[in-house]
Amino acid sequence: MTESASQDGTTLIRPEIEAGSLKATEQVDVERKLSxxxxxxxxxxxxxxxxxxxxxxxxxxxxxxxxVEELLFPPFSATLITLWDTIQTGELFEKIWITVAILVQGYVAGMVLGAVLLVFAVMSRVGSDFLSTMTAMFQPLPAISLLPLAILWFDLGAPSLIFVTIHSVLWAVALSTHVGFMSVSMTQRMVGQNYGLRGVSYIAKILVPAAFGSILTGMKIGWAFAWRTIIGAELVFGAQSGKGGLGWMIYEKGDNLETTYVFAALFTVIVIGLLVENFLFRNVEMWTINKWGMQR
Amino acid sequence: MSDITLTDGVYVRPEFVHKSLGAAGHGEVERRLTWFERISNVEPLRKFSVLILVIVIWQLYTTIWDVHELMFPTFSDTFVALIDSVVNGGLLENVWNSISVLLKGYAIGICIAAVLVVLGVTTRFGDDLLTTLTAMLNPLPAIALLPMAMIWFGLGEDAIIFTLLHSIIWPVALNTHVGFKSVSETLRAVGQNYNLRGVMFIAKILVPAAFPAILTGLRIGWAFAWRTLIAAELVFGGQVQDTSGQLGAEGSNSGGLGWIIFQNQMENQTPYVFAGLFTVIIVGIVIENFVFRNLEDRTVRRWGMQQA
Missing domain, CATH: 1.20.5 (Single alpha-helices involved in coiled-coils or other helix-helix interfaces)
Structure with a gap:
């Protein structure tokens, strides 16, 4: 268009254009059903x-x-058959139960400990410093690396698995919740003070609901770490003791080159992970922060 | 409140005149804080003293109760062990072994995640593939694949790198993909105005716009990878002991921090186990607070996408 624009003094004048007809639009489907x-x-x-x-x-x-050799990479059908077998014999549920029982114990204990630390952190400055120093120290430490010590202290068995699970949950939850508490707005804090809430009831009625989004994030991260830790711990255990849950099943069957069982166990691990993440946490989210309008 | 009287159907409050405001007249309006208060207002100092306190309690507990060194070594023993393993035990070499394996896995993992995400952004099939794969494989702990990896690649670095890949790809791909999807239409339209397409569009519009999400993904990926690496080295320790019956069999492992922890625990040298744990903590703190903090400062903070 610049060529046809003529220079007249300092102003540019564009030529006038008049469109002849807009034929094309008449022949096009304006609306069409998709196939x-x-x-x-x-x-x-x-x-x-x-x-x-x-x-x-x-x-x-x-x-x-x-x-492909079934030892190296079993076909899907063989994996499915093995999975069905282990379900029928009840072996699978037994293993799941061992793992989940330890996981739940560790998770609950970790949450309770985290809650105690947080109550101190909210009520006093020393508590707050203690919590942030401890989380800064222990958050980067993979819980699984404490397993050799746990075995030394608590012997081979459930207590050492629970110990490492606690460690993997505690710091993630405490860190996330603490950050959440600190960013609760002054307005909401003052509402609590107006009602004369103090100590634990202040935390339970003001801080926890207000910071529930970050608490839930912490719980999710804690769950992810705990799940990974418990499977890893059972694998390490596999080398040393002779019984355990899903992780142990993976290790043992891998060691015996019963690869279809390994794949079946991996499937189960995936299914449990999906259930917890997409069912349990999704539901908790819906009942709380979505319902309260804190998150869309 | 009995002073309130009812007159002609209206409640009338009595008039008040305050004689003086007493306390406010001679209260302290401004007061210098004492030294102790001023010092205790310095945050790093406070946290540092908490740390010192914890160490002192640890030292006192172990020496006074006479806890056996095998169960819980004193802080001083741990410190001596740490120095000793740095000087004589080749601790730094093992740290480097761990980190180099981690870096290899991290680099390859990010490349694979990038390819998957590019596919996911450019085609609808890629998008479906990526979401299905991440939904399936993200909840699977990478370490669970180690036994299979050992069958496929044998005992060695390859098996560890394979597991690491798995722990990195999914969180990074998931977060990046979600980040890309939530880039605003305005920014996308700007890119289309500049006629950017395909890879250029991703590199110049999507990546900078979704950088906070990408960084989150990288962080989570690092956290999982670090945990997986230590666990894998521990399992390796068990495996080596299981099959060859002797510890530290030459050539069967690449060494590393997890390995040291395992080996020292087997030899009942608990102070050295603690020294190994210390090193794990230090490496973790350095990478999280130094590497990622710097990356954050130079990108999302500097671009004003995230406040300090």
């Missing part, structure tokens, strides 16, 4: 399920066609 394939492929869950199926088919085809 069935398009409509189906617009459903999110259908697409994702297809991806999953494709992956499974690829896996099965690869192992069958390339004749």
């Amino acid at each position: 069935i394939v398009e409509r189906i492929s617009n459903i999110n869950s259908v697409r994702k399920l297809t991806v999953l199926l494709v992956l499974i088919v690829l896996w099965e085809a690869y192992t069958k066609l390339a004749e």
